[in-house]
Amino acid sequence: MAYCHYVSLFISIELCAAILVIYWIQERKITLLPIINILKAIGLFLVLSLWQFIPLMTDYFHKGLVRPTSGFTLIESAGDFVVSAINNDALNRGGIGLLLLISIMVGWKQINRNSVYMWIYTLGVLLTWMITTAFPWKYLVKTPLSIIQFPYRYTSFAAFFLAIVLSKLLFNVHFDKIPLFTKSVLIGIILLTLYGGSIYNDYFRNKGDLPDISRLTHAQRGSYRTLRDAKDTPLLIDNRHYNDQFSYGALYGETDYMPMNAFNKSKSVLNRVVLVDNKRSSSKVNMKTSPNSITYRIYLNKGSMVDLPVLAYKHTLVRINHHTIKTRVSDRGTVCSHLNAGQNTISVTYKTSHILVIARIVSLLSWISLIFLKLRKMR
Numbered sequence: 001m002a003y004c005h006y007v008s009l010f011i012s013i014e015l016c017a018a019i020l021v022i023y024w025i026q027e028r029k030i031t032l033l034p035i036i037n038i039l040k041a042i043g044l045f046l047v048l049s050l051w052q053f054i055p056l057m058t059d060y061f062h063k064g065l066v067r068p069t070s071g072f073t074l075i076e077s078a079g080d081f082v083v084s085a086i087n088n089d090a091l092n093r094g095g096i097g098l099l100l101l102i103s104i105m106v107g108w109k110q111i112n113r114n115s116v117y118m119w120i121y122t123l124g125v126l127l128t129w130m131i132t133t134a135f136p137w138k139y140l141v142k143t144p145l146s147i148i149q150f151p152y153r154y155t156s157f158a159a160f161f162l163a164i165v166l167s168k169l170l171f172n173v174h175f176d177k178i179p180l181f182t183k184s185v186l187i188g189i190i191l192l193t194l195y196g197g198s199i200y201n202d203y204f205r206n207k208g209d210l211p212d213i214s215r216l217t218h219a220q221r222g223s224y225r226t227l228r229d230a231k232d233t234p235l236l237i238d239n240r241h242y243n244d245q246f247s248y249g250a251l252y253g254e255t256d257y258m259p260m261n262a263f264n265k266s267k268s269v270l271n272r273v274v275l276v277d278n279k280r281s282s283s284k285v286n287m288k289t290s291p292n293s294i295t296y297r298i299y300l301n302k303g304s305m306v307d308l309p310v311l312a313y314k315h316t317l318v319r320i321n322h323h324t325i326k327t328r329v330s331d332r333g334t335v336c337s338h339l340n341a342g343q344n345t346i347s348v349t350y351k352t353s354h355i356l357v358i359a360r361i362v363s364l365l366s367w368i369s370l371i372f373l374k375l376r377k378m379r
Contacts, residue, residue: 002049006056007148015123015157022119047366051359058353059314066263068256070146078134088198094131094152096159098194103166104128110169117168124161127154220247224270227251262311262333269334274298275307293349300341307336310348317351320344 001009020038024030076084076093085101107121129135131151140146148154175183215236216227227248228235237245255266262269274281274296286297294310310316312329319325320337321344330336335348 002045002052007153010147011153011157018123022123026116026119044366048363051356051363054353054356054359058355060257063314064260066255066258066260068147068149068253071141071149072137072146072151074150074152075133075137076131076152078132081132088194092152093150094155096128096155096162097198099166100124100159100162103162103169107165107169110172111165117165120161121165124158124165127158127161130154131158216241216244219244224249224267224272226254259311259313259329259333261329261331265332269309269311269332272309274309275330275336276300276304278305278307281306293347295345295347297343297345298339299343300339302341304339305336306339306344306346307332307334308346308348310335313350315351315353317349319347319349322347 001012020034023034074093081094082101084095086098088098089095104125107125111117111121131154135151137151213236215238218241225248227245228251249270254270255263258266258269268275272287274285276283281298283299283301288295288297296308298306300306307330312327312333312335316327316335317324318327318335318337320339325337328336335346337346339346
């Protein structure tokens, strides 16, 4: 998870801490062995994942970059949340579906209060509550929890615990007196009904039968714009125009982690404006992208200061006509350099730091060691 998404990792650590506290409450004592095991797990986590955090420490903290907006947004009301669960809708603001909603309603009565399942049920209900506006998020805006931004990120964790509760409830139900054929038919009808209800809107939307549905018909040309404005309805994308979506900007997060100066002048950066002596270039500029590299070719009639729409970070590496130069940063937070008259080729890439390389080697060796130890135990 650390390799994919820091916020999900943060939520996982929250839950691990909660489970640890629950374990100690359940056992009613604190023993040394679990603490030793936790320290071992933390040590293993660090050697396997430290390389992911190196750029965060070397290139992000105190480097004048724009931080993602903190706070809590895109939260559903408790009423809408329950209605969407009854409708079995899959929503981008969190949804648990009808069966898991039923597990919340009947779990309190059916689960033994003194069993570990009651703790699992409590965690599932608490996380579900946290997805909605019924949870007092306004009192947590100035706490570290604000980095979560979207409480719907708790949905998969809530579904995990509630699914355990649901399986326990179903396990306790006795169907011995019901014929196998009848049970199979009932389960089939229930599953088909739930599935049909959940895809109803999407099915007719994709067929184009619902009103006010716009379709993506061409790639973006001209000035920068997002694939859809915040007030627009979503666009329908088919296979023929699938790649056209990548010519548009992202609706959310497009300017996250930009240098602050670039963020303040993001319009010219996002529109890929090349400046020559602080004026928009009238020369023909060719741009080519490749993994971890952007290359510009520009012809100048005279020597000039050229400002490229490429964000400058601490380990940004610039080559001009195949010669590495010291990276200069313009007042809009982008790469700039003085170029001679004639044809110039400027290549911008990211140089991996030595400590990041070392951390990756440590992680690789740790994975190899784990696999070796596992295979050795299997013999």
